[in-house]
Amino acid sequence: MCAMLDLSALTDPIPLARRLIQAPSVTPADAGALDVLSEALEALGFVCTRFRFEEVDNLYARLGKAAPVFCFAGHTDVVPPGDEAAWSRGPFEAEIADDVLWGRGASDMKGAIAAMVAAVARHLQASGEPAGSIAFLITGDEEGPAINGTKKLLKAVTDKGERFDHCLVGEPTNPHHLGDTIKVGRRGSLNGVVTVTGQQGHVAYPEKAENPIPVLIDFLNRITAHTLDEGAPHFQPSNLEVTTIDVGNAPHNVIPAKATAKFNIRFNTAHTGDGLKQWLREQAIAAEQGFFGDFDLDLTVTGDAFLTETGPFTDLLRAAVKEQTGHDPALTTGGGTSDARFIKDYCPVAEFGLVGETMHQVDERVPVSDVTRLAAIYADVLQRYFKTFA
Template structure:
């Protein structure tokens, strides 16, 4: 018989999750820990395995509106255990801090979500609507077999959500600083220029791939994509690698490769940027007796959840608990919100992310408690202000 746990306190669940070394794509039992807690709260749970990745969807109720909590139990590698002050998967709570990989990003927030549901149900009873969880094991990885794949499957099954809150660690310094109401898009490109190898003393017998690659990179980086748009910082193209792999000094290489990333705002789409790159590649091919190719992958489109009743509700609840009114921002990297925004209005709010992905990742236990209170208040206000 399964033991009934006190789920109103988020700390034990956060510790249980951290003690599962769920380094992408391994689950290591983390979803099982969460599934047991949600089943205790009356959620119907379903697993959605895709490839090497396992995912969990849980729902309590069938009516509208449906409030969706979303997040991930996978974590990045901890590095060398010896470099940590506390064991990375020990989940030690000491001097008011919870230590461990995933404490901030984002097992602490998932535990706060579960505790908030427990407190909300104990106080308010059955909501006039539904609560759901979508938790993936692939956010820190390629993000192909996680939230993106599960959302497609759920849509095919007729599942619908009205609003979503993702528990990413959005606060840079203090709990209550920031709500993410949108994200920039991301495009990765690999440029490959293939020429003809030859001796440097006889360039007429070779076709050097390096000059056309540098010329192409110069044209791409010279363009000012934009100067920023409302709610977004300027888009930027960053060259991340230029590789020839030539160990000699007297040989013209056969090929050269470069990689770059574009983080773009809503002034652009992935398709439009991809077409621009292909056009520049076509121009480079005109004057080169070789081959210039671009392998382009758009990993997420830019999006913005407009300020309105939902974002105001979130700001009000954070301010009521912390005394700080969080700013609505769109900076930083990508998250699974880029997939969810195709299905429902989405925002992100979680713990302070100052130590995420670092050695000695840790968060104040008091912040996990405060986040639980914020999430509880959000559920209470949501089912009052967003009737079916």
């Protein structure tokens, strides 16, 4: 099999994209996806090292020993297909029909990983060994808890002396057309669970009970009525959303003992996770004044907001996208979180990949022409990168 993966064969991303999709790597299973990728990278001369953290497999690969180090980052794990009977074509068959590649992971983001490999093959074919190094940082835990993936992988490889100068993540950043959007930052995310515990009792004798519901309502009113900000440069306003309120009290004549709620804050660079935690604790203290039960606030920041400043790196990314697509991409920060939130602590990072209209949906798919054009964009990025920074 390795003999078939010569340099010229790997300049076409579609065969590799199909092989990756055919590996049913639903988080946290790898199902052979990283074996397929390692085989292709080793055929290009990369040194591949696997890192396993608990049930998650991860891959680090590097070609070259000199600086600067340009890193491609992404994930081979995918979300479950859902009802497979609802798919027009099998979610792991990687069928091509009417010049469209179908399958789970086609857009998010096995198609982009295949384009990265094809881009390296094209760069080596056109220019020989890079004037620096190219690395791949690939996890199997992006769609899962993101505990045993990129975060631990970064620490492991940097503890061994690896360093990165810039990183490009292949998330499907484009909303409608290839070339729409480059992500140069992400909002932060904070999850909150509030549990108020009082004293159950009869509604006719409230003095013998301690109702947790008014305290919970007071707290939620305080945090939802507050305007977090009006936005920040390159960022939309932060938003707080209550996602569930649970009491589970069926009778009309019983004051419940406990009430809980969950909420999420997506925040921009006007805030830090620690700052929002402090504000929420202050609102909790105000809401529980005069309450004789327990008020528990469980807060978890899954990532702080960050922004990669515009400059030579973002300029060359925009130039490559415009050259290959004719579109001048917007530099944005919208959407959810990604593993870029971990990478930004090690080097400047941006994100650009395929169109994400069908990601995580039944019948996930992407035009074959988009995958091949993405490979051309990534190859253009490599050419410009080493001319700019080497």
